[in-house]
Amino acid sequence: MATAFGSQFSSLRGKRRERWRDLSPMRKREAKMGLLFISPWIIGVLLFALFPFVASFLLSFTKYNIVAPPQWIGTAHYVEIFTDDPLFLKSLKNTGVYVSGSVAIRIVLGFALALLLNTKVRFLGLWRTIFYVPSVVPIVALSIVWLYVLNARAGLLNWFLGFFGIPRIRWFADPDFAMIAFLVMSTTWVGVTMVIFLAGLQGIPEEYYDAAKIDGANLLQRLWRVTIPLMTPTIYLNVLINIIGAFQVFTQIFIMTGGAPRDATRTYVLHLFDHAFQYLPPQMGYSSALAWILFMIIFAFTAVIVATSQRWVFYQGGEA
């Protein structure tokens, strides 16, 4: 997919734009058929992407509680968010912890597991299935199970840590550990990242390693000079997908802690959700302003990663 994305972007360059009136009658017919086929999506993108995108921007400058029509109040919400909402900063910080921790866990562990499975290991399919199974479990059920895994008194994790002499940790009662608990839980989804990395690793031609071996490269050198450079497109894509996803972490936190203890697990989207759907009266305008700030943050991260990607992402041959 990484290369597919790349080629989408490059296909735009250096191509003369076609204009409708220059088309021959046959090409006009073809164009009409094409537009007809994609018309469901055009309607969909207008209704479910463009409309809410613009509307939430406009709503962010209004006081809006769903029942009464929105009331224009200018930038008041933004001013309040940045000057008078301690939970905004707190939730942003918590989300930052989750994003950096969970993305690192998924990329590093996902890559390590894929490397392990790429060593001509036996029963490859079995291991891959085992590592992937937790990722398909519905998140509500997973959250309920993990509430007991992380139970302070009788939980599986404290039991397991006990073997290493670590005293029981009060995961969700201790503000210092509550966010770490969610990071531990995020290992559940490492399988998805691993599967993508594994497919990438399997696509590296054996000759590259043979050539490196003849040149006398040891295991670490082959990893660092052959495997990782060739995997950069896949790493790039995974970092991007996981960062965008991690910024929006919501469901497991809503179910398991609701932001407790003392807002130590209040994440950004939870904060936004509470303003829109928990508080009375609903503060849809305020929530929209929070949503737009989140959008700008995610956009900035994406832009930085995309802009720096040329320096560290290598595409093989002319494929992209």
Place this chain on the structure above:
Amino acid sequence: MSRDDQLIRVTRVLGRILLYFTLVAISLWFLAPLFWMFMSSFMPLEQVGVFPVEWIPRVWQPENYTDALKFWNFGTTFRNTMLVTIFSLVGDIGSCTIVAYGFARFRFPFRDTLFLILLATLMLPFAVRLIPVYAAYEAIGWIDTFYPLIVPAFFGNAFYIFICRQFFLGIPQDLLDAAKIDGASEVRIFTQVMIPLAKPAIVVIAILSFQNSWNDFLGPLIYLKDPDLHTLAIGLYKFTSLPGQGGIYNQQMAASTMMVLPVLIVFFLFQKQFIQGANISGLKG
């Protein structure tokens, strides 16, 4: 055999042993929570909270399941979930194959720009869309109906369209030209040549769509307030947060197992497609 050769062989064997040991340890990490969920769903209540953790029920108590069903209307929530899942599945497959075919097989002005917009929508956070879409559904009276969970599927999902288009691009043009020479219309070529060929991609989309609807939590949470319309995800959540349910771990695990089992069965039947769905790089074009 020289000493060096022996040394190499010994390290190789040791390496293999270490490798399999690591794989087993990691497997236990992934499987233990699910295994414990299953086992504790049969345990007597007093056994669930004991420390050190016990894995085998002292007494097998299948009545945990029937007891859980008394509080939780499994039948209704199951039916509602099936309804949403099936309609979304039909909508997703229909709309995404049609749109993907349009992007893959026709030339029209701004096609590549439109496709870039499609990819860009993948990166739009759901939080930005949440409120206006909710307000719009409220305005047209769709709150407490299944429409908000089903109708969007009929207008295409960017990710599924992307998967399907990559697949269509890989089908040789000669096949279509042959059909055209035989006088087949565009619609016939699509339904009778392309769709049968695209079966692998359609199965991947079907599985992603099923997983999406079955597991969805936020959508049903905000759109469905009437308990008779609740889906499994919401039913399970409400069940565990009922007053007095906080401590009935064994029944909660029984309820969770009931929700997880259908997904696991589908997963084991279509493993290959699940993996492909996670791994679209296999379909690059």
